[in-house]
Amino acid sequence: MIRRVGEPPVQGQTYRVRPGAYAILPLKRRFLLTAQTAPVFDVQLPGGGIDPGESPLQALHRELLEEIGWRIARPRRLGAFRRFVFMPEYDMWAEKLCHVYLAHPVRQIAEPIEQDHETLLLSGAQAVNVLGNDGDRMFMKAQIS
Helix, strand or coil: CCCECCCCCCCCCCCEEEEEEEEEEEECCEEEEEEECCCCCEEECCEEECCCCCCHHHHHHHHHHHHHCEEEEEEEEEEEEEEEEEECCCCEEEEEEEEEEEEEEEEECCCCCCCCEEEEEECHHHHHHHECCHHHHHHHHHHHC
């Protein structure tokens, strides 16, 4: 069973399962993160939804290029969590199934192409303080402990 973090599901609400792949990216004693600046400001582990026909690793590589413009090496799955949220950008209630990886940033090859995203480079303690969801914080804390 995959651990639920955050708010419990709203009783009577229908949720669509939305799998995603996300990465903890250590870079010289700090961590690459992404800040979604709209519709609300939210700091997240870089990554995102797994498209139909895509593996979690394919999605991870694609999403990291889109959100922060980086190539990665040696991704290793750390685990997963699920959370129940409303996703305003998709007008959808989702059960997000978040697969979390530890990977090594190789180099930035492009600027982020995903609109309303900015790349951040923060210490582990700063990251834990600003990450916008309990699951991301849980995995980050485990990496800096």
